[in-house]
Amino acid sequence: MxxxxxxxxxxxxxxxxxxxxxxxxxxxxxxxxxxxxxxxxxxxxxxxxxxxxxxxxxxxxxxxxxxxxxxxxxxxxxxxxxxxxxxxxxxxxxxxxxxxxxxxxxxxxxxxxxxxxxxxxxxxxxxxxxxxxxxxxxxxxxxxxxxxxxxxxxxxxxxxxxxxFIRLGEEDVVNYLAEISKKEGVKFEKDALSSIYKVTTGDLRNAINILESAAALGFVNENNVQKTAGISGKAKVKDVITMALEGKFNDAWILLTELIRVYGMAEKDFLKYANEYLSRQELLNQGNIAEVMAKYDYRIIVGANPEIQLTALLAELGRIGQELDQNIR
Ligand SMILES: Nc1ncnc2c1ncn2[C@@H]1O[C@H](COP(=O)(O)OP(=O)(O)O)[C@@H](O)[C@H]1O
Ligand SMILES: [Mg+2]
Structure with a gap:
């Protein structure tokens, strides 16, 4: 090379x-x-x-x-x-x-x-x-x-x-993305750069990552930004968790595997985002969920195989989701 x-x-x-x-x-x-x-x-x-x-x-x-x-x-x-x-x-x-x-x-x-x-x-x-x-x-x-x-x-x-350190403002982010695009010889629409700012809310690393993925599709326009931002990590984590809670284990598992193997999300980050999302939900058994999350967090930290642990987590969320349904009824 x-x-x-x-x-x-x-x-x-x-x-x-x-x-x-x-x-x-x-x-x-x-x-x-x-x-x-x-x-x-x-x-x-x-x-x-x-x-x-x-x-x-x-x-x-x-x-x-x-x-x-x-x-x-x-x-x-x-x-x-x-x-x-x-x-x-x-x-x-x-x-x-x-x-x-x-x-x-x-x-x-x-x-x-x-x-x-x-x-x-x-x-x-x-x-x-x-x-x-x-x-x-x-x-x-x-x-x-x-x-x-x-x-x-x-x-x-x-x-x-x-x-x-404060979140970067729209003007700073858009200008910085435009500068990178020029240096990389990438075609872009200015509005699309604003959209990147909107989905990343002042996180410049994330903004640059989305710019790079959209550029790989040939042109940084609204359409390609939406496509790329769609697979932006956090949104997908939310989908995985929702599917698991709804008992759609296989769909949740496929998306989780994609996130980790294709998108390159670290298992630790998956847990972190999952926890952020779950703690914002008004679920009946919040304490139960917190315990479950802590258990898998610990196992992964001490070195258990993360993919196996996350798979088990999905199954456990499925059970919690079922209990939740019964409580609501
Ligand atoms: N204030 C900034 N000025 C210029 N680049 C930045 C700035 N903040 C983030 N970046 C870009 O994002 C990447 C990650 O930034 P970093 O300093 O690691 O963020 P963190 O605040 O998470 O430590 C950098 O490599 C750089 O490309
Ligand atoms: Mg850092």
């Missing part, structure tokens, strides 16, 4: 990820504060980035490491995902090893650890994390990332400078 081929196969959302803080779209408040903070990088505190998905949190964290460590950033940056790692002990081990094996250099003020989805850690794990942060605070800075600051324990919040 030539270098060009490899480049071509990178998804656009990754290919167009800004490398410099100055190229981050919007987030003016956060970016201006960061710029003044980085005037003396050596004094940078731990940082906490919160806000909705696809608004530039991870991108900004990576821009900062590049800015501070220049060519060495890869060697002195550790990226962890709090919800992928099997618990706080793994995080501690990885931080420890990283701190031990990366020699400090004179021109590098500290190492940086980016911990994504920090708000999904339990309170106990966060308490342990706080101790880890203290232990390594001399040569290490943490950039914690999450959706909600309220889910981060106070002792961590008070040790971090907090930056809030």
């Amino acid at each position: 030539s270098k060009r081929d490899i480049h071509e196969s990178i998804m656009w959302a990754e290919k167009y990820r800004p490398l410099k803080i100055g190229d981050i779209v919007n987030q003016i408040v956060a970016v201006e504060r960061l710029k003044s903070l980085l005037k003396s990088p050596g004094n940078m505190p731990h940082l906490l980035f919160v806000g909705p998905p696809g608004t530039g949190k991870t991108t900004t964290a990576l821009c900062i490491t590049r800015y501070i460590m220049k060519d060495y950033w890869r060697d002195f940056t550790l990226e962890l995902n709090a919800s992928d790692e099997r618990g706080i002990n793994t995080i501690r081990d990885r931080v420890k090893t990283f701190a031990r094996y990366t020699d400090r250099r004179q021109d590098i003020p500290f190492r940086i650890i980016i911990l994504d989805e920090a708000d999904e850690m339990t309170n106990d794990a966060q308490t342990a994390l706080r101790r880890i942060m203290e232990t390594y605070s001399k040569g290490t800075r943490f950039i914690l990332i999450g959706n909600y600051s309220s889910r981060i324990i106070e002792p961590i919040q008070s040790r971090c400078a907090i930056f809030r």
Whole structure:
């Protein structure tokens, strides 16, 4: 594969990820504060980035490491995902090893650890994390990332400078999508770009993904955007759950398999969306459903075969749906 081929196969959302803080779209408040903070990088505190998905949190964290460590950033940056790692002990081990094996250099003020989805850690794990942060605070800075600051324990919040990222507005998203389309030589209608904004509500990653899929159909127009956005993950998850609750196990299973194998949705994300959807429904046995979801979430986290677990989940939802019917009658 030539270098060009490899480049071509990178998804656009990754290919167009800004490398410099100055190229981050919007987030003016956060970016201006960061710029003044980085005037003396050596004094940078731990940082906490919160806000909705696809608004530039991870991108900004990576821009900062590049800015501070220049060519060495890869060697002195550790990226962890709090919800992928099997618990706080793994995080501690990885931080420890990283701190031990990366020699400090004179021109590098500290190492940086980016911990994504920090708000999904339990309170106990966060308490342990706080101790880890203290232990390594001399040569290490943490950039914690999450959706909600309220889910981060106070002792961590008070040790971090907090930056809030906001959903991008229509003008920003449309302009950015138009720019990418021009660079990729893609034909588009401006109204179709507005439609992409409407279905993605300020999540730029999702918007770029839909643009890329619609472009693959030859032309970014209303029709192709609707076709592509139709398979946008969350909507399909809702369909799978509804079918399962209605006892249409086979249909639910086929759609679920398609989501995972063709659309590439992670099983963990499927559960997350399913849970979001279910918790918004006014079902009679909400507690029962919460228990069932927690059970499968746990099994998948500890390493059970996710496809088998999700299949079992569909069957169980079918039973719950039946009980629900009986209660209503
Ligand atoms: N503010 C932004 N400016 C420019 N690109 C962005 C911005 N937010 C998201 N993106 C695009 O979406 C992708 C995912 O952004 P990311 O920073 O990972 O979002 P998150 O807030 O979920 O961490 C990036 O690779 C980039 O293409
Ligand atoms: Mg991120």
